[in-house]
Amino acid sequence: MPFGEGGTGMDLTVAVLGPLDVRRAGRPVRLGPGLASLLSILLVEKSRHVPADRLVELLWGAEAPNGARTTLRSHLSHLRRALDADRSAPSIVATVGSGPRLGYRLDLPPERVDAYEFEQRYAEGRGILAAGDNPEKGAAEIGAALAMWRGPAFADLADRPFALAESARLDALRRSARRDRAEALHSLGRNAEVVGDLLGAVAEAPYDEGLRRLLVLALYADQRVDEAAEICREGLTLLARRGIDDPALRELQRRILRREPIAPPRQAAPALAPVVPRMLPPELRRFVGRDAELAEARTELASGTALLVTGPAGVGKTTFAIRLAHAERDRCPDGQLYVDLRGFDPAGTAMSPSEALRLFLDALQVPANRVPATEVAQVGLYRSLLADRRMLVVLDNARDADQIRPLLPASPGCRVLVTSRNQLTGLIAGQGAHPLALGLLGPAESHRMLATRLGQARIAAEPRAVEEIVAACAGLPLAFAVVAARAATRPTVPLAGLAADLREAGRSLRPFESGDPGTDVRTVFSWSYRALRPAAARLFRLLGLHVAADIGLNAAASLAGLPPAQARQLLDDLVGAHLLTEVAHNRFRCHDLLRAYAAELAGDEPDAVERLVEYYLHTSYAAPLLPPSSRDRFDMPPAGPRVTPDAVPDVPAAVEWFTAEHAALLAVVDLAVAAGLDTHACRLAWTTMPFFDLRGHWQDWVTVQRTGIVAAERAGDDSGQAHGHRSLARAYFYLDRMSDAEPHLHQAMELYRRTGDPVGQANTHRNLCFLHERAGRYRDALDHGRQALALYREAGNEVGVARSLNVVGWYLALLGEHAESLDHCERALTLQEKLGHRNSQAHTWDSLGFNHHRLGDHGRSVHCFRRAVELFQELGDRLGEADSLGRLGDAHSAAGDPGAAVTAWRQALAIADELGHVGVEELREKVARGRPVEDRYLAHDSRLQ
Structure with a gap:
């Protein structure tokens, strides 16, 4: 049963924002400690299948009693009795699998859990604030979300290991919501409310520097100067006990004590510039019939109702939807969004809502580094961008209502068109969608379809054969398309012969029968297949072995072990038989029913699978997104003689290839593992990393790298494991999951030591530098930088030595040891210039500028920062350019040239706004004031590599 579509949970509510509270129809459901723990585990897993052994481990740990599985079954039985109102309906606690794969899943609609509602309302409020036009409404929405909290998340279970991560995540979201609401209220001048909200919040989270600073600003603005100064003093004392300094809070305290004016509150981030996406696929020119359905559909869309087009496989839902969408373009002047959700993909690679959101946000030209990490926040941004716009959103081939709901716009001006083989009753009941069922074509439309494709004269010449073909195809448009294609390619063959072939073909593909005894899609497929040349x-x-709906020419050639020119001829045969569609030059798509049929015919072809995996591995390995130094980390044997990787000449071409193959790459790693190609899987996980890094697909990076680590473990490849753990840590860095990153870095270090890889150890030490810098432990970061430097020298790795000299110099600068820092940075620059490593030179010039600025030599500082800016511009490193421009402005200001300072800050601000840089507000304040404020130098991403 799909999650959220069961009827038994509709009167049940579960609250976890505080002590666990379960109610049915408003009345409490009493659960003992064991049942409460079991329910909480299933809630934390969010409808995922939890194996029984895993439940035993989470419930009792190492102290599991004898007969724990029996006790677990008893707990499950009692939990079902407590939760299920209708014993005749499927249980909310579903049993999944059997034998060693036995497990359980909670089938409770997400909207029945208060944490889900909190995240939705917070995302809506945050989206309103991001739009910048109604901070009062945004603050009210976030306030309503915060009002749902009754205490810490999972308050009575927060010390249990299974609840720790989820309760910490929710509590962090709560703090974030408090900060966002406080900023909005502060901008509105409602400081008394901010103080009332944040006094308790700061007491609960005394080390949250953002909350504390907002409380101080509100107190000061409310003329409560002594209290504001005391909150500053208290915070600085607490942080000092942990060895942490907060320069921003210290500066705030200084200005309060001097009664100086403080800059106005932060303005909401500017709304992204609206774009007009045009994502609709081409319209089928020979579209026949459906006049009544088109008229009904246009009427419903005009009323603002979401339209759900359903019907059996092959009935032409997508063709109908695209025809309808093109007819609606004039009514949707702000653009059209389209996505194939792959809901019935035979490889099981249905598109997740998060992946679809990323496609839409890309189409709306949201920069990758401005896309939020969580799906809930992505939904909020997406809906904000569509607010007050008239757009058409086409969600094709949906699996279930859960896949659709996050993609529904909130704006009444937007029109939504959904297609699915399922009826999606949850979407009809919950969102009021209007169902439009496409039936089989009637006799008149069936004849028109054949006449359009074969010509009226040929149809009129053999009326009895036409009637037999129409009867055999039973009104299924896909069947008519295949039959007509075959007839068109054999103009001299009588239609009576084609009718006889249909009549005599075997029946199969039973899951896709239309219900008419004379109709079976496999009849048409098998007949067409048998007519192909061998x-x-x-x-x-x-092609049934392929893992995605689309395939490129060279991938198909490698799969078949053929030269591309020969493969192209065969692909043309398949396109001509309507078994494939060429969706772009040398790129082909197979309808999912046809792929299912091909998969049934494929059989066991291990050599073909290996060739396919090698195609993806060697194309991604040679693509210029992967630096040469990374290629050297693996022993990569040449591709097999019948494998033809794509030639990817430059970075734009590489980005285009990775984007087109994104879904396939995710699935090919799993395919390699399933085929026992563990070494290939491990290396493929590494070669996909630069694309995920570039496009901000952090969660995909995590997923693939975890699989790669498992593959390396199975292969006994310690080096592959080491690279995998270090890569996974980098992905966690971007997701701001430092506590998850750290153990992987330590595992990587141990493996590099075991394999005797000093460069791997050095790289890991550089990553640990960043980890310690984020925690404010500069001395520890310096120690790791020095260890990295020593190891690079031991290995004779000059590029590493050059980078690490600058790293060591940077941490010396942060610690105020400028003379020694300058020595390291100057030696780094000399070596980098010798090696021609321009990216490292840019960072080192920036470090030199920082040192000279702190030493008071502002003329030299300006020169260094200008050189850094020039190199970053040459390299296309926008983040580095923005950072160095910001500090160039500071240097100009200190040198007594405020005009040049403001110019540099404005240039930095323009880039920071575009990238969504964390320092954008500080730059805006510098431009507004015409003088610098205390800033914090941020480590560049290159240090993570």
Whole structure:
């Protein structure tokens, strides 16, 4: 049963924002400690299948009693009795699998859990604030979300290991919501409310520097100067006990004590510039019939109702939807969004809502580094961008209502068109969608379809054969398309012969029968398949092994072990038989029913699978997104003689290839593991990393790298494991999951030591530098930088030595040891210039500028920062350019040239606004004031590599 569509949970509510509270129809449901723990585990897993052994481990740990599985079954039985109102309906606690794969899943609609509602309302409020036009409404929405809290998340279970991560995540979101609401209220001048909200919040989270600073600003603005100064003093004392300094809070205290004016509150981030996306696929020129359905659909869309187009496989839902969408373009002047959700993909690679959101946000030209990390926040941004716009959103081939709900816009001006084989009753009941069922074509439309494709004269010449073909195809448009394509390619063959072939073909594909005894899609598919020449039939079978709906020419050639020119001829045969569609030059798509049929025919083809995996591995390995130094970390044997990787000449071409193959790459790693190609899987996980890094697909990076680590472990590849753990830590850095990153860095270090890889150890030490810098432990960061430097020298790795000299110099500068820092940075620069490593030179010039600025030599500082800016511009490193421009402005200001300072800050601000840089507000304040404020130098991402 799909999550959220069961009827038994609709009167049940679960509250976890505080002590666990379960109610049915408003009345408490009493659960003992064991049942409360079991329910909480299933809640934390969010409808995922939890194996029984895992439940035993989470409930009792190492102290599991004898007969724990029996006790677990008893707990589950009692929990079902407590939760299920209707014993005749499927249980909310579903049993999944059997034998060693036995497990359980909670089938409770997410909207019945208060944490889900909190995240939704917070995302809505945050989206309103991001739009910048109604901070009062945004603050009210976030306030309503915060009002749902009754205490810490999972308050009575927060010390249990299974609840720790989720309670910490929710509590962090709560603090974030408090900060966002406080900033909005502060901007509105409602400081008394801010104080009332934050006094308790700061007491609960005394080390949250952002909350404390907001409380101080509100107190000061409310003329409560002594209290503001005391909150500053208290915070600085607490942080000092942990060895942490907060320069911003210290500066705030100084200005309060001097009664100086403080800059106005932060303004909401500017709304992203509206774009007009045009994502609709081309319209089928020979569209026949459906006049009544089109008229009904246009009427419903005009009323503002979401339209749900349903019907059996092959009935033409997508063709109908695209025809309808093109007809609606004039009514949707702000653009059209389209996505194929792959809901019934035979490889099981249905698109997640988060992946679809990323596609839409890309189409709306949201920079990757401005896309939020969580799906809830992505939904809020997406809906904010569509607010007050008239757009058409086409969600094609949906699996279930849960896949659709996050993609529904909130704006009444937007029109939504959904297609699915399922009826999606949850979407109809919950969102009021209007269902439009496409039936089979009637006799008149069936004849029109054949006449359009074969010509009226040929149809009129053999009326009895036409009637038999129409009866056999039973009104299924996909069947008519295949039959007509075959008839069109054999103009001299009588239609009576084609009718006889249909009549005599075997029946199968039972899951996709239309219900008419004379109709079976496999009848048409098998007949068309048997008519292919042997080489084309073999290629069609092999396409059933592919893991995505689309395939490129060289991937198909490698799968078949053929030269690309020969493969192209066979692909043309399949396109001509309507078994494939060429969706772009040398790129082909197979309808999911046809892929299912091809998969049934494919059989066991391990050599073909290995060739396919090698194609993806060697193309991604040679692509210029992967630096040469990374390629050297693996022993990569040449591709097999019948594998043809794509030639990817430059970075734009590489980005285009990775984007097109994104879904396939995710699935190919799993395919390699399933085929026992563990070494290939490990290396493929590494070669995908630069693309995920570039495009901000952090969660995909985590998923693939975890699989790569498992593959390396199975292969006994310690080096592959080491690289995998270090790569996974970097992905966690970007997700701001430092506590998750740290153990992987330590595992990587141990493995590098075991394999005797000093460069790997050095790289890991540089990553540990960043970890310690984020925690404010500069002395520890310096120690790791020095260890990295020593190891690079031991290995004779000059590039590493050059980078680490600057790293060591940087941490010396942060510690105020400028003379020694300058010595390291100057030696780094000399070596980097010798090696021609321009990216490292840019960072080192920036470090030199920082040192000279702190030493008071502002003329030299200006020169260094200008050189850094020039190199960053040459390299296309926008983040580095913005950082160095900001500090160039500071240097100009200190040198007594305020005009040049403001110019540099404005240039930095323009880039920071574009990238969503964390320092954008500080730059805005510098431009507004015409003088610098205390800033914090941020480590560049290059240090993570």
